[in-house]
Structures are given as C-alpha cells and as structure tokens.
Amino acid sequence: MQIVVLLKAVPVVGTERLDAAGRVDRSAGLEPNGNDEYSLERALTLTEAHGGEVTILSVGPAAATDPIRKTLAMGAARAVHVLDPGLIGSDMAATARVLVAALRRLDFDLAFAGADSSDGGGGLVPAMVATQLGLPYLSYAADVEPLDGAVRVRRISPGGYHVIEAPTPALVVGTQLLGAPRYPSLRGIMQARSKEVATWTLADLGIDPATVGEAAAGTRLLRTETPPPRGRALVVRDGPDAAVAQVVAFLAARGLA
Amino acid sequence: MTSGVGASANYRLTEEQELLRATVRRLAEERIAPRAAEIDRTEEFPWDVKALLAEHEILALAYPSAYGGLGAELLTLCLAIEELSRVCATSGLILAVQALGSLPLQLAGSEEQKARWLPDLAAGRRLVAFAMTEPEAGSDPAAMRTRAHREGGGYRLEGTKRFISQGGVADLYAVFAVTDPAARRGRGISCFMVDADSAGLAVARLEHKMGIRGSPTAELVFDGVPVPADRRVGAEGEGFRIGLRTLDRSRPGIAAQAVGIAQGATDVAIRYAAERVQFGRPIGEHQMVAAMLADMATRTEAARQLLYRACVEIEVGGAAAVRWAAMCKLFAGDTAMAVTTDAVQVLGGYGYVADYPVERMMRDAKVTQLYEGTQQIQRLVIARELLARLP
Numbered sequence: 126m127q128i129v130v131l132l133k134a135v136p137v138v139g140t141e142r143l144d145a146a147g148r149v150d151r152s153a154g155l156e157p158n159g160n161d162e163y164s165l166e167r168a169l170t171l172t173e174a175h176g177g178e179v180t181i182l183s184v185g186p187a188a189a190t191d192p193i194r195k196t197l198a199m200g201a202a203r204a205v206h207v208l209d210p211g212l213i214g215s216d217m218a219a220t221a222r223v224l225v226a227a228l229r230r231l232d233f234d235l236a237f238a239g240a241d242s243s244d245g246g247g248g249l250v251p252a253m254v255a256t257q258l259g260l261p262y263l264s265y266a267a268d269v270e271p272l273d274g275a276v277r278v279r280r281i282s283p284g285g286y287h288v289i290e291a292p293t294p295a296l297v298v299g300t301q302l303l304g305a306p307r308y309p310s311l312r313g314i315m316q317a318r319s320k321e322v323a324t325w326t327l328a329d330l331g332i333d334p335a336t337v338g339e340a341a342a343g344t345r346l347l348r349t350e351t352p353p354p355r356g357r358a359l360v361v362r363d364g365p366d367a368a369v370a371q372v373v374a375f376l377a378a379r380g381l382a
Numbered sequence: 383m384t385s386g387v388g389a390s391a392n393y394r395l396t397e398e399q400e401l402l403r404a405t406v407r408r409l410a411e412e413r414i415a416p417r418a419a420e421i422d423r424t425e426e427f428p429w430d431v432k433a434l435l436a437e438h439e440i441l442a443l444a445y446p447s448a449y450g451g452l453g454a455e456l457l458t459l460c461l462a463i464e465e466l467s468r469v470c471a472t473s474g475l476i477l478a479v480q481a482l483g484s485l486p487l488q489l490a491g492s493e494e495q496k497a498r499w500l501p502d503l504a505a506g507r508r509l510v511a512f513a514m515t516e517p518e519a520g521s522d523p524a525a526m527r528t529r530a531h532r533e534g535g536g537y538r539l540e541g542t543k544r545f546i547s548q549g550g551v552a553d554l555y556a557v558f559a560v561t562d563p564a565a566r567r568g569r570g571i572s573c574f575m576v577d578a579d580s581a582g583l584a585v586a587r588l589e590h591k592m593g594i595r596g597s598p599t600a601e602l603v604f605d606g607v608p609v610p611a612d613r614r615v616g617a618e619g620e621g622f623r624i625g626l627r628t629l630d631r632s633r634p635g636i637a638a639q640a641v642g643i644a645q646g647a648t649d650v651a652i653r654y655a656a657e658r659v660q661f662g663r664p665i666g667e668h669q670m671v672a673a674m675l676a677d678m679a680t681r682t683e684a685a686r687q688l689l690y691r692a693c694v695e696i697e698v699g700g701a702a703a704v705r706w707a708a709m710c711k712l713f714a715g716d717t718a719m720a721v722t723t724d725a726v727q728v729l730g731g732y733g734y735v736a737d738y739p740v741e742r743m744m745r746d747a748k749v750t751q752l753y754e755g756t757q758q759i760q761r762l763v764i765a766r767e768l769l770a771r772l773p
Contacts, residue, residue: 194397311439314402315452 126177126271128168129231131224131238131251132196132204133158134189138243147349148214149244151185157192160239162199162306164299167269168237169200169307175271178202180231184212184223190322197317198309204320205231209327214339217245221253223337226330228258234293235276240265240300251298261291267302395690399458406465409438410473418470421596422742427551428596431473436506440466444481445504446488449496456631457693460638464686467642468649471746472596474642476509478635479548479597482754483510485628486556486573490616499554499575511552512632513543513576513602514625520545521759523558524568524622528604530559536611537561537574539604542586547753549600550585553578557604558625561618573621575613582607593745626704630696633707633754637689637714640750644682644718647725647743651675654729654738665728674728678721685710685717705767711750712760718747 134155136142144150157165168179181196181204183189193204207227215223228236241248255262267286268279276295280287281302309317327334335341359375361368376382395403413434421428435441443459445451454462459481467474484503487496502508519526528541539559546555555576562570576583582605589599616624652675655666665671692710696703722744726733733740751757 191397191400195401198398198401308405308408309401311402311405311443311452314398314405315454317401318398 126172126175126235127180127233128172128177129180129182129228129233129236130161130165130168130196130201131236131254132161132165132181132183132189132193133239133242133244134183134185134192135242135244141244143349146214147346149349151188151244153188155185155188155192157196158239158242158244160241160243160299160301162196162239163301163303164237164239164297165196165199165201166306167266167299167303168235170304171235171269171271173200177234180205180233182224182227182231183207184215184220184227186213193322194317195309197320197322198314199307200309200313202320204322205325206322207325207327207330209334211327211334211338214342215337216342216344217247217249218253218343219337219341221250221257223327223330223332224250224254225257226332227325228254230330235269235271236260236294236296238296238298240298251296255296258296261295262298263289263291263295264298266297266299269297269299269303395457395461399461402454402458403461403465405438406440406462407468409434409440410465410469414466414473415469418473419736419739419742421470421472423595423736425590425595427598428470428473428476431470432476432506432509435466435473435476440477441480441506442504443477444484445500449500449504451500451504455693456634456697457690460634460689460693463635463638464642464645464689467639468646470596471639471643471743471749472594474639475547475594475597478632478639479511479552480506480509481635482628482632483512483548483552483554483556485631486512486615486624487575489627489631490573490620490624495575495612495615503554508553509548509551510554510556511546511548512628513546513549513555513557515543515545517542517544521756523625524571526558526560526571528557528559529563530561530572530574530609532561533608537609537614539574539576539582539607539609541604543602543604545589545753546600546602547597549602550588550598555602556615558621559604561621565619568622569619571621571625572618573615573624574609575615576604576607576609580607580609591749593742593747593749595745629754630703630707633711633760634689634693634696636750636754637685637692637710640711640714640718640747641682641686641689643743643747643750644678644685644714644721647718647722647740647747648675648678648682650738650740650743651678651725651728654732671728674724678724681717682721685714688713702767705764708755708760708763708767711754712757712764715747715750715757715760718750719744722747 135158137154137156142150172179179201181201184207238251263278265281266278267281270277275292277290280289361371373382442451443454447453463474463478503510514523516526530537530539557574557576560570561572584603586601586603655671656664658665689710692706695706725740726744732738
C-alpha cells in the first residue's frame with residue numbers, strides 16, 4: 126500500500142508571528158502541523174502492518190525542510206518538497222492546484238491530510254484536492270481500515286460515527302482520534318539523512334507562475350488580529366467553606382448567582 | 383588558539399543533531415527527571431533507566447552501524463550525555479561509561495573481537511566498564527601493579543582495580559594490566575576484555591560517594607583470573623597507549639556531563655528566581671541575584687561551545703586532539719562546580735535541602751573535576767602539548 130501524506134509546515138504553536146506584509150511568518154521555526162502528524166502516524170502504522178511506504182508531500186517555504194526531516198525520522202520513506210518563490214502568498218485554491226499537480230506524479234492508494242492547520246485553519250485544501258483529482262473524500266476520520274481495493278473510515282458525525290467505504294485511490298482527512306504521533310527514534314533520526322527529499326518547482330510541475338502566488342489569489346488578507354488576552358483567573362486555595370463563599374461572591378458580582 | 387581547521391568548524395548543530403537532542407531531552411524530562419532524586423537517595427543503579435536507554439537505542443549511539451550501532455559522531459554522543467545529565471548525572475554517566483568501556487575495543491580490537499562484543503554492547507544487552515585506576519595508580523596510571531602473567535596459551539590476572547565506574551553492574555571490563563614489568567614505563571601494559579563472571583574476579587567493595595550515587599563505583603579484585611589470549615586487545619605492551627587514546631575520546635563525554643549538570647542547575651535557579659518573592663519582588667529582579675543568573679548562563683554556554691568545538695576537532699583527529707579533550711573537560715568541570723554552587727546560593731536555604739535538586743547537582747558536579755583525570759592532570763596535559771609545539 127502506497128500512502129502519500131500531505132504535510133503543512135506551520136510555526137511552532139504558540140510562537141506564531143506576522144511578517145511585515147501581515148502574513149504568518151514561515152521563515153523559520155516550523156514544525157509539522159499537528160493534525161498532519163496524526164494522519165502520518167496512522168499512515169505509518171498501516172504500512173507497517175500491510176506493507177508499502179509513506180511519501181510526504183509538502184508545499185512550503187525553505188524552512189519546511191526541518192519538519193519534513195522530522196517526518197522522515199518518524200518513518201516516512203521519502204519526501205517531495207514543492208518549493209518555489211512564486212508560491213509566496215498563495216491562497217488555498219492555488220495551494221490545492223499545486224498539490225494536485227504533484228499528486229498526479231505520485232503513485233498512491235491513499236492520500237492522507239490533516240483536518241485543518243494550526244496557523245491558517247482554512248480546512249478546505251484537502252476537499253479541493255480530492256475534488257480536482259476526482260477522488261473519494263473521506264473526512265474527519267477517527268479510524269481507517271484498508272480493505273481489498275477499498276478503504277473503510279469511521280467518520281466523526283455530530284451524533285456519533287458514520288462508517289463509510291470508498292474504492293481506492295481515495296483521500297482521507299485525519300483527526301486526533303487516529304492516535305498520538307510517535308516520537309522519532311534515534312535510529313530513525315540517524316537514517317533520515319540518507320532518505321530522499323526531492324525538490325520540485327512550479328516549472329517541474331508545469332504550473333504557470335501567474336496562476337499561483339499573491340497576485341493570483343482569489344482572496345486577499347486584509348488584516349490579522351490576535352484575540353485579546355483573557356483576564357487573570359481567580360484561583361481559590363482556601364478550605365471548602367471559605368472557597369464556596371468566594372466563588373459565590375465572584376458569581377454574584379457578575380450577576381450570575 | 384589556532385588549529386588549522388578553525389575557519390571551517392561548524393558552529394551550528396545539524397537538523398539531525400537538533401532533532402536527536404530534542405528526542406533525548408523529552409525522554410530525559412518525562413522518564414528520568416522524576417526518578418533522579420530517588421536514584422540519588424537510594425544509591426541504587428537505575429536498571430529502569432538503563433533499559434530505557436537501551437530501548438531507545440541511546441546506548442547504540444557510540445557504536446558503528448556495522449555492529450548494530452548508530453554510528454553517531456562524538457558531538458552527537460555528547461549532546462545525548464548532556465541532555466541526560468541535565469536531569470540526572472548518574473543517568474548521563476551510564477551512556478558515557480558504555481562508550482568509554484568499549485573504546486579500547488573500537489580503537490584497537492580485531493574484527494573478530496568487535497563482532498564478538500560490540501553488537502551486545504550497542505544493543506544494551508550487556509554493560510561494559512573501563513578498569514585502569516588502582517589504589518596506588520590514579521593520576522599516574524603507568525604505575526599500575528595489576529599483573530597479567532603468561533600461563534599456557536593465555537594469561538592469569540592478579541591485582542586490584544579501584545574507583546571503577548559501573549563496577550559490579552557491568553558484564554564486561556576493559557582491564558589494563560602489566561605483561562612486562564621489565565619494560566620501560568608504560569610500555570609493558572596490555573589491555574584485556576574480561577567477563578564480569580570470570581572465576582577469581584570479585585567486587586571487593588562499593589564506595590559510598592558524595593555524588594553520582596546511583597552509579598556504582600567498585601573495587602575489583604583479580605585473584606588469578608584466567609584470561610584466554612584472544613581477549614587481549616591490541617599487541618602486548620600496547621595497552622597504555624590504547625588507554626590514553628581512549629581518554630582523548632572519552633573526556634569530552636565527561637565535559638558533556640558537566641555541561642548538562644551546569645545547565646540543569648541554571649534552569650532550576652532561573653525558575654526559582656522568577657517565582658521567589660522577597661522585598662516585594664521576585665529575587666531575580668534584585669541585581670545581585672540577576673548577576674549570578676547571567677554569569678551562570680554565560681559560563682555554561684562558554685563551556686558548551688568549547689565542548690562542541692572540541693568534539694569537532696577530535697573527530698578530525700591529529701595531535702591537538704589530546705589538548706582539546708583536556709581543555710573541554712577542564713573548563714566544563716570547573717564550570718559545573720561553580721555554577722551549581724551558585725545555584726545553591728540563589729536558592730538559599732532551599733538550595734541546601736534535598737527537596738530541591740540543586741544540592742544534588744552540586745554534589746554530582748564535583749566528580750567531573752576528579753575522574754577521567756583530575757583537573758590538575760588536564761592542565762599538565764594541555765601545557766605539555768603547548769610546549770611540545772615549540773620549534
């Protein structure tokens with residue numbers, strides 16, 4: 126079974142900063158997107174159990190190299206890094222087009238993507254990719270089970286789970302319920318250096334630079350705002366009687382009791 | 383100080399080294415740090431930590447990939463020792479000694495000998511230790527008296543080794559003994575790999591120590607221990623030279639342990655200084671404490687940079703390796719002692735009690751000024767090498 130995992134390199138959660146243009150600064154200090162790591166973990170478990178290999182596909186800046194290396198250390202066999210200055214400022218639609226062009230050049234039974242990214246959070250790219258490639262789209266996967274020529278997914282639904290099936294190749298969107306990502310082993314880290322990371326440009330993919338990047342974006346980022354900090358929490362450390370009185374007073378002062 | 387390769391020395395860790403350090407750090411913080419105080423208090427060798435280091439192939443770092451190891455550079459090995467020692471110096475020493483004890487084999491062993499022992503050591507199935515020091519031969523190891531008498535096709539060992547780290551828990555010892563008492567100083571010594579369960583080999587006592595209390599330090603008595611000839615590493619008379627070459631590569635490991643201890647103490651002191659309020663503000667905002675924190679961090683970083691540079695220079699090889707090894711061990715050991723002493727000072731009365739880890743770190747730091755050559759010996763080594771370079 127060949128699995129491609131779509132990987133977004135995001136700023137380390139909690140350290141996000143904006144660059145001069147108001148975009149998320151992705152020039153350094155990147156890590157694999159959390160939901161992508163859950164998907165990778167499942168992809169690795171599946172190939173370990175059923176044979177096959179995991180290929181990482183990432184569209185991202187030069188600094189994406191570190192998170193890509195980490196996924197190789199975790200056990201992915203190889204990686205494709207689409208890297209091109211023309212990609213800066215691409216919107217979700219352009220990113221999806223690039224991923225589609227790259228996926229057309231890769232053999233796979235399953236493509237995995239994380240449910241959304243910790244920095245942008247748009248959550249649409251996997252659906253766009255599946256649509257353009259005409260692949261079955263199995264979202265919010267809590268479990269993935271390979272069948273003969275097909276895949277079965279437990280999909281999180283508002284009331285519980287749907288169990289859905291689709292023929293492969295298919296695209297699966299993974300969630301945290303797929304299981305905690307493994308830490309890279311030391312042997313994995315030492316072996317990652319000899320694994321292949323192919324760098325593909327827009328030209329390699331036959332993509333016209335005018336169709337991607339900031340100028341071609343259908344949406345424009347006007348402003349980025351961080352949420353206001355929350356007020357200080359009131360920590361009550363007294364015994365039960367005094368604590369109850371304090372909590373009641375706290376709520377009463379806010380018209381809540 | 384010029385070295386010839388200074389201009390090209392790499393001052394940034396590779397991605398691989400960063401990732402490896404992060405992995406070892408996480409393991410150390412999650413699995414070893416919670417055990418550190420108990421290991422110190424009970425003075426018991428932490429078999430659980432040894433198993434953890436084996437399971438995660440941290441013990442394999444120092445071994446060539448041909449024998450199941452990970453083939454890490456010296457710097458990478460030192461990063462791991464540093465991270466372990468940051469939370470528990472005893473645990474850092476397990477890795478350092480597993481490298482130290484195998485170095486004679488790695489440096490001078492035959493292919494057959496390497497294939498026989500290295501895979502088990504790399505996998506952590508067996509532990510190894512380095513037995514050179516004797517009651518009357520510490521800083522002057524060439525004065526050793528342990529004899530290896532020729533007998534039949536092999537040898538019979540007679541004598542006593544003292545202060546042997548990991549003695550009693552190791553399965554295998556690299557033992558140095560005199561094969562030719564008539565030879566010139568240092569030329570009559572040979573090196574042997576001796577199984578811990580050999581007939582006539584006994585652990586005569588375990589020391590009660592100030593620090594690294596979970597790491598057994600043993601006195602080994604060899605009472606006519608038979609050793610087959612195929613267990614001699616290198617030629618007869620070559621042992622002392624093998625031992626000295628071993629120390630060139632093992633001293634950075636002790637420097638790494640010292641840097642780790644210093645960093646661990648600095649971390650604790652900074653956190654404490656930010657939280658402890660006196661005179662209405664955190665003590666870290668009082669200038670005299672702030673200055674101590676700044677000095678601790680600066681000294682630790684200086685020791686770390688000297689160590690990393692030394693690792694790169696030693697890897698390159700050459701005559702200066704002996705100097706770099708001695709310099710990094712000297713500076714890092716003194717730094718660990720000074721920084722941990724300051725950490726206790728920053729914590730005041732709390733630093734002096736066992737509820738906080740800095741008094742343990744201070745006790746652990748002291749040994750880095752003593753073993754694998756005292757600081758005085760390091761200075762002699764450095765000065766001798768400097769003077770030898772005069773035309």
